[in-house]
Amino acid sequence: GAGVSQSPRYKVAKRGQDVALRCDPISGHVSLFWYQQALGQGPEFLTYFQNEAQLDKSGLPSDRFFAERPEGSVSTLKIQRTQQEDSAVYLCASSFNPLAVGYTFGSGTRLTVV
């Protein structure tokens, strides 16, 4: 597609509920990143994929967070047993060559845990 697509655009979850957030990167983009952005803050790194390989997941805040990209294209970020502190905007970014052309971000999924 023309850009990075994320769905759903908004998600309200009851505390304890599991959620799944989807990212469709630009076709052909090898690198895919997930970021978490709390209100009034800059995005914080969560995890990184190169093709289907998850090369770094050091930013995931707890073992309730899980990400996958099984075929090297679409990625899913799953949060189990959501807590209020998980409320944030979750941004996905992809790139063909980050060093040369930088990143393209999606519009994000705003998660609110009530």
Next chain:
Amino acid sequence: KQEVTQIPAALSVPEGENLVLNCSFTDSAIYNLQWFRQDPGKGLTSLLLIQSSQREQTSGRLNASLDKSSGRSTLYIAASQPGDSATYLCAVYRVGGGADGLTFGKGTHLIIQP
């Protein structure tokens, strides 16, 4: 650990003024620096990418400079317009960053008064 600071945190100016947004980073070993714009409730739009070998980049009324040795970048906006109102984020991609990717500042919230 790389830290990125943006000053000021917020800025409100009348339409037509030229303005400068500042970004500083603690580790000068970076590959590139990218300026983004974020509108309320939206994702990030890339404005300018400066590679470490470059000193500046220009796009329309925007000019970004990079001084790696001092760990500073500035975003210059000429003849500001109300449509420039947004949050501006600076991010660096560090050498050997691997999967850590981009480190963001907290942003400058800019309001251009009509």
